[in-house]
Amino acid sequence: MTTLANPTTFDVAALRADFPILGREVNGHPLVYLDSANTSQKPRQVLEVMRAHHERHNGNVSRSVHTLGTEATLAYEGAREKVAAFVNAPSASEVVFGKNSTEAINLVAYAFSNASASAGGDPRFRLGPGDEIVVSEMEHHSNLVPWQLLCERTGATLRWFSLTEEGRLDESSLTELVNERTKLVSVVHMSNILGTINDPSRIVARAREVGALVMLDCSQSVPHLPVDVQALGVDFIAFTGHKMLGPTGIGVLWGRGELLEAMPPVFGGGSMIETVTMAGSTFAPAPARFEAGTPPIVEAVGLGAAIDYLSDLGMAAVQAHEQEITAYALDALSSVPTLQIFGPAVVEGRGGTISFALEGIHPHDVGQVLDDEGVEVRVGHHCARPVCVRYGVPATTRASFYVYTTTEEVDALVRGLERVRKVFG
Template identity: 80%
Template sequence: MTFDVARVRADFPILGREVNGHPLVYLDSANTSQKPRAVLDAMRAHHERHNGNVSRSVHTLGTEATSAYEDARAKVATFIGASSPDEVVFVKNSTEAINLVAYAFSNAATQPGADPRFTLGPGDEVVISEMEHHSNIVPWQLLCQRTGATLRWFGITDDGRLDESRLGELVNERTKIVSIVHMSNILGTINDPARIVARAHEVGALVLLDCSQSVPHLPVDVAALGADFIAFTGHKMLGPTGIGALWGRGELLAAMPPVLGGGSMIETVTMEHTTFAAPPARFEAGTPPIVEAVGLGAAVDYLSALGMEAVHQHEQEITGYALKTLADVTGVRVFGPGGPDGRGGTVSFDVAGVHPHDVGQILDDLGVEVRVGHHCARPVCARFGVSSMTRASFYLYTTTQEIDALAQGLDRVRKVFA
C-alpha cells in the first residue's frame, strides 16, 4: 500500500508556511512531528463542546469527557496490538513512562510482600545500552543509586548496530530488567529485540522497550515484540505534547506498586490505610491530560487510515534517497547503518570542519529545519568521537525535494566555511 504524499501534506497547515522567505522544509520529526488538521480539529471540538473532568462526575459533560478519554485509550491499545485497553497507561511522555517503571522497582524494594520480579537490591543488575536516549539511561542510573543494584550495558558496533556479542554474559541470573531502544533517535537503527527478549525471559528478567521512534513510524505489535513493557509518546506521532503511553502486560501492571498517590488512583482511603485501584487508574493519579488524549486518539485514527506499512515504506524510500544524496556531498560523514534496511527515517551526520550549530543556523536561514546537538544521546556521540551531530529526520510528509533542499543547504555551508 502506498499513499499520495502531496495529499498527505495538504492535511498539515504548518507545511504551507515560509521560514526566512523560503518554503518550510521540516526535517525534525524525530524531535516532534507536525499535526494534521484532523488532530487540531478534534482537540478544538473537545474544548468547545465536551470539556469536563473524567471519572468524577455524572453530569453530561463529565460523562462525555470520560467517554472521549477512554475511547482514546482503546484506539491506542488497538494500534499497538494490546490485548486490552487496561494495559495502556496514559502518561505525559516516554520519559515519564520509563520513570514510572523504574520507580515501581524502587517502591517495591521497600514494600513488604512486594512481587519479587520488582524487588531490587545489591547484587541485582539492570541492563541498558550505549545507544539509549538519556530518558532510558538516567532513570536506571538513579534506580541503581537508590537500591544498590549494578548498571550494565550493550555497546554499539562501528556500523551503528547494537553489539549483542556479550548477550549471554550481560543478561544473566542477576538481571532484573533489560531496557533498550527499539529504534534509535540519533542513529536511526531499528533493533530486533528477539534474542535479547528471549535471553532475558530465560533468566527471569523483565524487558522494557523504548518505542518512542518506532511506534510513530512502523507497524508495532506488542505481542510480536514479546517485551513486558513499551513506552512511546504522542508528539512524535502526529499528536500533541503532554501525552504518551506505557503499555505493560496486564498481570505485571497489576503486580506493580503505584508511584504517584492522589485522586482517582485509589480504591478506598481511611486515615490509617489506602487500597489502590486496578490498572491503569492506579498509575494515573490526578486530573489527566484529557484533550491531549483526544488528540492522540485522532492521530492514531489518521495513521491507521494511511496504514503503518505504507508509512514505513515511504520513509524507507526517503531514507534511501537521503543516504544516497548525502553520500555525494563532500565532507559529510553519516553515522549509523549505511542503507535503509534496518534503519528508520533518521540520518545524523557531521560536516567536516563545521560545528553542527553553524550548520543548523545556515540551514535555517534557507528554511531547512534540522536538529543539532547531542540529541539527548551523549554516549552515542562519544562512541563515534564527536561532541554533537546534525540530524535530519523524516516522516510521512517528507519529500525527495526536501532532501534536495537539505543537500543544497549543505553545499551552502561548505561554501561559507571554505
C-alpha cells in the same frame, strides 16, 4: 525488523495539505521541516478534534455523572481503546496514560524502587545489591538516567550493550550481560540518533531464560512502523504522542496486565484509589492506579485522532514511504564532500533518521546556515550523548523524516549543505 508485504501507498502531496504549518515560510524560503524525530507536525484532523472537544465536551473524567463529564470520560477511554488496538495490546486496561515516554519509563523505574522499599513487594520488582539492570550505549537519556538513579537508590548495578562501528547493537556479549543477576533489560527499539531499528528477539529469548523483564523504548518506532506488543514478546513499552502527529503532553506506558497489577503505585492522589481512611488507603486496579489526578484528557483525545489518521494511511505504507525517502537521502548525502553519516549506511534495519557531521564545521554552524535557507534540522547530541562519545564527535546534525517528507525537501537539504561548505570554506 518489520517486513513489508506489498504495502499500500498514499499521496504525499495531498497529505501535506492536511498540515497547515507546512505552508509557511522561514527566512523567506518555503519551510522544509526535517526534525520529526524531535516532534512531528500535526494535521488539521488532530487540531480540529481537540478544539471540538474543548468547545463541546469539556469536563473532568471518571468523577461526574453529568453529560459533559460522561462525554469526556467516553472520549478519554475511547482514546485508550484506540492506543491498545494500534499496538495490538490484549486489553485497553494495559494502556497507561502519562505526559510522555520519559514519564512512562520513570513510572516503571519508581515502581521497582517502591517495591524494593516494601517488605511485601513483588519479587520481580525488588532490587538490591547484586542485582543488575541492562541498557545500551544507544539509549536516549530518558532510557538511561532513570535506571542510573534506580541503581543508586537500590544498590543494583547498571550494565550495557556496546555499539558496533556500523551503529548496530553489539549482542556478542548477550549471554554474559543478561544473566541470572539481571532483573530488567531496557533498550531502544529504534534509535533517535542513529536510526537503527533493533530486533529484540534474541534479547527477549535470553531474558526469559534468566527470568528478567524486558522494556522497549518505542518513542521512535511506534510512530514510524507497525508495532505489535504481542509479537515483540516484551513486558513493557513506552512511546509519546507528539512524535506521531499528536499533541505534546501525552505519552503511553503499555505493560502486561499481570505485571501492572503487581506493580505498586508511584503517584498518589485522586482517582487512583479504591478506599481511603486516615489510617491508610487501598488502590484501584490498573490503569487507574497509575493515573493520579486529572489526566491529560484533550491530549489523549488528540492522540486518538492521530492514531485514526495513521491507521487510515496504514503503518506499512508509512514505513514504506520513509524507507524510500531514507534511501534517497542516504544516496543524496553521499554526494556531499567530507560528510560522515553515523549509523547504518543502508536502509535495511534503519528508520528515517540520519545524523551526520561535516568535517571541520561545528553542527551548530550547520544548523544556523540551514535555518537561513528554511531547512529545519536538529543539532546537538540529541539527548544521546553516550552515542556521540562512542563515535568521537561533540555533536551531530540530524535530519529526520515522516509521512509528509518529500524528495524535494531532501534536495533542499543537500543544497543547504553546499551553502554551508561555501560559507565555512
